[in-house]
Amino acid sequence: MKKTILLIITLTLLTVLIGCNMEKSCAASKDPISRDDCYLEKAIKIISLSTCNNIQSDIVRNSCIAEIGIKKNELLICSSVEGKAKDYCIAKIAISKKDFSLCNELNTQYWSDICNKDIAIVKNDHSVCAEIINPIPKEDCYDTIARNTSNAEICSYISTKPLHDGCIRSIAIETLNEKLCDKIKMSVQRDACIAKIAVLRKNESVCKEINYKFIKESCISRVKLALNQSNEN
Numbered sequence: 713m714k715k716t717i718l719l720i721i722t723l724t725l726l727t728v729l730i731g732c733n734m735e736k737s738c739a740a741s742k743d744p745i746s747r748d749d750c751y752l753e754k755a756i757k758i759i760s761l762s763t764c765n766n767i768q769s770d771i772v773r774n775s776c777i778a779e780i781g782i783k784k785n786e787l788l789i790c791s792s793v794e795g796k797a798k799d800y801c802i803a804k805i806a807i808s809k810k811d812f813s814l815c816n817e818l819n820t821q822y823w824s825d826i827c828n829k830d831i832a833i834v835k836n837d838h839s840v841c842a843e844i845i846n847p848i849p850k851e852d853c854y855d856t857i858a859r860n861t862s863n864a865e866i867c868s869y870i871s872t873k874p875l876h877d878g879c880i881r882s883i884a885i886e887t888l889n890e891k892l893c894d895k896i897k898m899s900v901q902r903d904a905c906i907a908k909i910a911v912l913r914k915n916e917s918v919c920k921e922i923n924y925k926f927i928k929e930s931c932i933s934r935v936k937l938a939l940n941q942s943n944e945n
Contacts, residue, residue: 738766748772752779759783771795781805787814799823807831812840821845829853838866847871855879864892873897881905890918900924907931914938 738750748767755763756779764776774793778801781789785808790801799820806814807830815827825844832840833856841853851870858866858879867879877896884892884905893905903922910918911934919931 803827
């Protein structure tokens with residue numbers, strides 16, 4: 713027990729000494745930008761809020777405090793941050809805590825969207841994707857959850873045609889369900905989806921559902937080849 717306590721005390725003292733030496737080396741830098749970068753790096757490394765206070769630039773200092781708040785998972789530290797770094801700090805903690813309510817307190821739309829998207833994906837809750845304003849992270853939210861849960865119905869919330877079709881195709885192939893390919897909007901992609909599943913299932917009858925002649929013929933040839941290879945093995 714005494715050895716453990718002694719070890720903890722020794723490590724704590726070493727951390728303090730290292731921190732002090734780091735701060736002295738940063739102070740020796742004549743270039744203000746390099747000096748601030750040095751303090752930022754050291755503060756994050758030793759998780760020292762006081763080291764952030766040595767930074768002259770408001771932007772870098774607030775970024776430093778935000779990083780410490782995230783590492784310590786303390787919202788109180790985030791509240792002392794000024795500017796956009798404050799929302800960044802709160803968003804990161806909200807994501808780690810999987811707390812949607814914190815996302816709604818953010819003033820920056822970008823971080824609010826990222827916050828809602830990341831938590832929605834972790835929880836596989838596609839209903840929260842609707843809270844996202846920017847269409848890119850919103851559709852990425854639906855796409856990721858649809859694939860994660862193999863739920864093709866979620867793909868219907870995606871308005872961008874290539875992304876929507878890619879979402880359906882991925883789930884159809886993963887589940888070997890050629891009927892899902894009918895939900896694909898682009899006809900060539902629909903047929904390519906069916907052909908892929910027909911080959912994976914080694915089922916020539918599935919190729920008959922393909923409309924484009926050249927894709928159908930290619931499908932039949934590939935299925936026969938797959939069957940021959942299976943028989944040889």
